[in-house]
Amino acid sequence: MTVLVAGASGATGSKLVEQLVQKDYRVRVMVRSPEKLPNSWKNNVNIQIISASILELSDEELKNYTQNCDAVVSCLGHNLTWKGVYGQPRKLVTEATQRLCNAIKKNNSKQSVKFILMNTTGNRNRDINEPISFAQKLVIGLLRLILPPHVDNEKAADYLRTQIGQNNKSIEWVAVRPDNLINEDKVSEYEIYPSPIRSAIFNSGQTSRINVGHFMASLVSNDTFWNNWRGQMPVIYNTSSLTK
Template identity: 60%
Template structure:
C-alpha cells in the first residue's frame, strides 16, 4: 500500500504519516518544508518527501504525485493567521481535492483509489438528515460568509459527495469529521459516528489529532474499516 499525504507537515498530517509507517505502508508526503518533519521520520526507508506547495503545482506535477498511489489523503488546512484565513487561495482545500481526484481518475489503476479528506464536524453530510437548531444554522451561515476556510471545507466535501458520488469506478472516498481538535501523546479510545451526536457550535466534543490520524490510517490499511465507512462522513469523538 502506498499513500500520498498532502499537508503532511501539519499537526495532524505528521501524525498520520507516522501511523501509516507504523503499519508498514509506503508514504509519499508533500510538505512545504522538510524541516517540519521530525528527523526520525525523514530517515524512514518507506517515506519519500516532496517539498512543494500543492497550490503552485502544475497538472503534470499533480499527476506525478498521484501516480502509483493506492490512497490519497488531504490534511490540508489554512494557516491560522489573518493572511491564512482571509488571503488567497481561499479555496485551497477544494481546489486541491478536485485536482488530486482528477489525476487519480486519469491514472488508470486496476482498482479505485481511496481518497480520505480531513474535514470538520461543523460541516453537515447532506446525504443524511442531519438536523441542527435555528441558532446553529445562523452561526454557520455567518461562518460561511465571514470565515473563508469554513466554506472551503464545505465545498471540498461537497465535491466528493456530489461530483465523485457513491459509485465512481476510479475513486472511493471518506470525509473524516473531527470535532474540537486537541493534542495528546498517545492514541486513546474514540468513537466514529455516521452523524454528529452533539452540536459542533454549542456543545462541541473533543477529538485528539492522534486519534484522527489513527482512524484515517485504519481506513487506508484495513479493508473492513474502509468498507464500513466509504462514501460517508464519519464524525470522530474521543471516548
C-alpha cells in the same frame, strides 16, 4: 501499499504519517517546508518527501505523484492567522481535493483509490439531511460570511459528494469529521458516528489529533473498516469527551 499525504507536516497530518510508518507503508509526504520535518522522516527509506505546494504543481507532476498510490489523504487546512484565514488561496482545500482527484482519475488505475479528506463537524453531510437547530443554522450562516475556511471545507466535501459520488470507478472516498481538535501524546479510546451527536457550535466534544491519524490509518489499512464508511462523512470523538 503506498499512501500520499497532502498537508503531512501539519498537526494532524504528521500524526497520520507516524501511524502509517508504524504499519510499514510507503508514504509520500507533500509539504511546502521540508526543512521543518523530523530527521526520522528524512532518514526513513519508506518516506518520500515531496517539496511542493499542491496548487502550484502541473497536472502532469501531480499525476506522477499520485501514480501507484493505493490511498491519497488530504490533511490540508488554513493556518489560524489573519493571512491564513483571509489570504489566498481561500479555496485551498477544495482546489487541492479537485486536483488530486483529477490526477487519480488520469492514472486509470485498475483498482479504485481510497481518498480521505479531513473535514469538520461544523459541516453537515447533506446526503443524509442531518438536522441542526435553528440557532446553529444562524451561526453557520454567519461563519460562511466571515470565515472563508469554513466555506472551503464545505465545498471540498460537496465536491466528493456530488462530483465523485458513490459509484466512481477510480475513486472511493471518506470525509472524516473531527470535533474540537486537541493535542495528546498517545492514541486513546474514540468513537465513530455517521453524524454528530453533539452540537458543533454549542456543545462540542473533543477529538485528539493522534486519534484522527489512527482512524484515517485504519481506513487505509482495513478494507472491511473502509467498506463500512466509504461514501460517508463519519464523525470522530474522544470517548472521554462524551461523558462531559
